[in-house]
Amino acid sequence: MSFAVDVITLFPEAVADYARTSILGRAAAEGHWRLRTLDPRSWTADVHRTVDDTPYGGGAGMVMRPEPIVDLVESVPDLARPVLALTPAGRPFTQADARRLAAGTGLTLLCGRYEGIDQRAVDLVANEEVSVGDFVLAGGELAALCVMEAVVRLVPGVLGNEDSLEEESFGAGLLEYPHYTRPATYRGRDVPAVLRSGDHAAIAAWRRAQSLARTRDRRPDLLARRGGLSATERELLDRHRLDDPAPGE
Numbered sequence: 001m002s003f004a005v006d007v008i009t010l011f012p013e014a015v016a017d018y019a020r021t022s023i024l025g026r027a028a029a030e031g032h033w034r035l036r037t038l039d040p041r042s043w044t045a046d047v048h049r050t051v052d053d054t055p056y057g058g059g060a061g062m063v064m065r066p067e068p069i070v071d072l073v074e075s076v077p078d079l080a081r082p083v084l085a086l087t088p089a090g091r092p093f094t095q096a097d098a099r100r101l102a103a104g105t106g107l108t109l110l111c112g113r114y115e116g117i118d119q120r121a122v123d124l125v126a127n128e129e130v131s132v133g134d135f136v137l138a139g140g141e142l143a144a145l146c147v148m149e150a151v152v153r154l155v156p157g158v159l160g161n162e163d164s165l166e167e168e169s170f171g172a173g174l175l176e177y178p179h180y181t182r183p184a185t186y187r188g189r190d191v192p193a194v195l196r197s198g199d200h201a202a203i204a205a206w207r208r209a210q211s212l213a214r215t216r217d218r219r220p221d222l223l224a225r226r227g228g229l230s231a232t233e234r235e236l237l238d239r240h241r242l243d244d245p246a247p248g249e
Ligand code: SAM
Pocket: 086, 087, 088, 089, 110, 111, 112, 113, 114, 115, 116, 117, 130, 131, 132, 133, 134, 135, 136, 137, 138, 139, 140, 141, 143
């Protein structure tokens, strides 16, 4: 059985169109995963198919009503699990989440619109509330696509070259080293000589040093989470002249 992704959205085409492209589209055609979109409007009972209403307590905007979402989730027997609600107020979604979810059988992504979804619906149907970053999108669709792509590309068979997953950013709690391709010199900038040396041990050491230095300089929070730099790693950075820039440099 292929990996199942259900997306609950008021804009099914936006999600389906993107999923038809590139790696995701090819992997679906090959049967590695499948996407189903579910529109809460189809679970409304009134003639106007109303999915939103004004907020209790006042304030700007509209709120997605709970009934269509809860009815949808309760009436689709084979809905993929777990159910993740997308919200800027959620826990940050990480690569570790992507790995965990890719090891399962599927997931459902619940997209909000307007000011968000009535919290009772979220509490009743969602197993997790996740955010894709500290910014506010107009709707959950782009956030759902981010999560979907991050997870599905880790599903076995989807990428083809699973080796490339080993070293990429966040794999070992570090950012990835920089990449280069031809030409060897471009606008006066040379590819680092070590990458053209054919010395695999030296290349691996250079990449490791770049990865550590990038993480230290750009994402000290990630470095702190893995306990900082070891003595060997400091020595590796010194050897590659990537020691900590002096304050103010
Ligand atoms: N009033 C909400 C707030 O301030 O937290 C923002 C609602 S936003 C305009 C509408 C929908 O976009 C949300 O319900 C959510 O599904 C989605 N969304 C916006 N930003 C997001 C983010 N950073 N991560 C995940 N979902 C997001």
